[in-house]
Amino acid sequence: MHPAKPPIDIIRIDKRLLTNEHLSIKTKQIKLEPISSFSIDKNENELSKIHKHSSSSTPPTSVSYLPDGRIPTPPQPPKYSSINLKPTTPSLILETLDEVMSPQLQHYCISHPICVLRGISNVLKLDLGLFSTKSLVETQPDHQIEVRTQRQQASDENFDFTAMTIPLKNIWKCESSRSYTTIAKYAQYQAYSYNDMIKDDFNEPLLSSTNNLTNGTSKKNSTSCVRTIKFGTNVDLSDEKKWSIQLNELTKLPLFLRVQSAGNLLSHIGYTILGMNSVQLYMKVPGSRTPGHQENNNLCAININIGPGDCEWFGVDHQYWGVIHTLCEKNGVNYLTGSWWPILEDLYDAHVPVYRFIQKPGDLVFINTGCVHWVQAIGWCNNIAWNVGPLTYTQYYAAIERYEWNKLNSYKSIVPMIHLTWNIARNIRVSDSQLHELIKFILSQSLKYIQLTLKYLEEQFGSNIIIRKQLRTSNEPVHYCITCDYEVFNLLFVKEIDRKHVVRCLDCALQYDKQLENVVVLYQFILDDLKTIYDQFQLCYAPNMK
Ligand SMILES: [Zn+2]
Known part of the structure; x- marks a missing residue:
């Protein structure tokens, strides 16, 4: 690690401005198994067990942030026996x-x-x-x-x-x-x-x-x-x-x-x-x-x-x-x-x-x-x-479900749900147990993915890859992958393209170059700080509101 180096000035550009050779958009695959085997009750020790036992010769599959490994799909229409097709607006x-x-x-x-x-x-x-x-x-x-x-038309035309x-x-x-x-x-x-x-x-x-x-x-x-x-x-x-x-x-x-x-x-x-x-x-x-x-x-x-x-x-x-x-x-x-x-x-x-x-x-x-x-x-x-x-x-739930649906469709989520979830855990005391459980699950998936990625980088590339600390500055917008438009949280895979530094997610960085040559990995949060936020995010009991 080289903390003394000047920060890399990453630019955010519309991916359509890049030439096609840099871009091969693929649909993200979500793997069911590892998600369902991981419950939010796992504490930090369990997290590190997963960390130790996983094979790291292959990159970690991207995690799903929907509980129980649910795959987002457009819902079937509800089945009602009778239905008013022209309801009065509340x-x-x-x-x-x-x-x-x-x-x-x-x-x-x-x-x-x-x-x-x-x-x-x-x-x-x-x-x-x-x-x-x-x-x-x-x-x-x-x-x-x-x-x-x-064209000016009547509203039903x-x-x-x-x-x-x-x-x-x-x-x-x-x-x-x-x-x-x-x-x-x-x-x-x-x-x-x-x-x-x-x-x-x-x-x-x-x-x-x-x-x-x-x-x-x-x-x-x-x-x-x-x-x-x-x-x-x-x-x-x-x-x-x-x-x-x-x-x-x-x-x-x-x-x-x-x-x-x-x-x-x-x-x-x-x-x-x-x-x-x-x-x-x-x-x-x-x-x-x-x-x-x-x-x-x-x-x-x-x-x-x-x-x-x-x-x-x-x-x-x-x-x-x-x-x-x-x-x-x-x-x-x-x-x-x-x-x-x-x-x-x-x-x-x-x-x-x-x-x-x-x-x-x-x-x-x-x-x-x-x-x-x-x-x-x-x-x-x-x-x-x-x-x-x-x-x-x-x-x-609706926000994170759409986040996953957007990911499946390579469509950018304007609300960076992972970044937001860490901020919510940091800033807010949650008294709704269902909401608390969902937020805790998202945090655990995010932590798991970061740990698996770091382990993979260490075992696969060792000292051949530069991993540098570059903490977030205040009001800094979230980074999105230049190739797939997915939110890149914490670990940024930075590469120079046309003299500009652009960010990719791990998957796209590897797809572009398996050896990750000339890629610098920047981390924006200290892992122990994230673990502390995770541990300290506890359900808070609201006073009885009877
Ligand atoms: Zn990507």
Whole structure:
């Protein structure tokens, strides 16, 4: 070890920027046996026994962080004898501060797949005008905004404009092209489009459903009238200096809805994940579409409509994501990476209940763990949104399950669950035994993998490989493997590519070069410190809450 050497300046680059020869993405294999044979009751001595008895001529297989060696799979639909396919969306009209601040409100939000809180902005006297287009232009006119160019359609239509056949048919795939502009320029577009559309649609209400679908096709015989629109999305409001007044206004919200709070998993990440533990803004004209998705790692989301126009929402309970996943595949679009707008009839045919509702200005939508949702603007409006992670077993399990599913699909988990779990163990006292057990299991799997990897390196490479200490700096983002996009926790396999130092996981480093030539291994935590955190993470008994 050479602790005196200057730190290696690792860069994070989009893997797509590298030439193909460096990249051969493979699907990770999870081996069942070693996982099920390892229970969380094993203490540190047992961990070291595993360490000693394992064969180290072959690299350790990547561990699963799902208990009992469960393999994540899209769930089968629940079997109910009768089912309401068009359920009423849970909503509350809040009138007093006591109601807004009561613990029952959080309980309500995390008991339904999706819900609307009306009146909350009034009760809290939230000045939503701070997020109006006028204020935004006054505050940061040159701030960057991502633009999605889309076709304006009724919310229950998604026509295939590439087909060139009449009548047009509805499809799931909904592609849009991406570009960038500034808040000031988008604001100008938003205002012009208002004048334009009001003039054009003088005698016709905007975007009312055409209701002329026959067997999923439209009687429309021309595409010439289809308007192209621009949706201003993912405006980053994370900078506390630039957006101090706006961000400060949101601290009026009750703790469980705030961007930051001790009880929010995402406040323990230690760095900013744009749009998750920071606020993002959306600027819309009628028809602006957010395609179907679940939040990153199935976390909850909060969305407030700033107005002046309305938004229309569609939401499906977490337990039906497997059905939607299958429908996506049938329709030739990837559930995780693709862009899709569900055909409602397909969902009803598959017995999937869909919540459908209008979000008025000032309404807060709470999207619970794993809820699949898609949104379309009815009028001209801005929205603000961020994620929260309630510290519950249900949320934690859904997050780690999606983490494993993402791994199987070589899809990046924006929430670094291993890093987060170590931070949670360090920072939080957990009194829910199920949650405690799950967190302890993840820690033990992580420790085991680190120990097996170190043993493998020692026995296979000995002094031929450099293992250096490079502790994490504060606010340092987590490292992801440049090849497979998997979170690389603690042991970073660093190699120089095109004069830049990039990080790989052990598997990809070995796949690239079995001899690990010119690879330096950096460790970011001292093993004994991790063992101490593991040992000290004990179930804490909450006072009896009768
Ligand atoms: Zn990798």
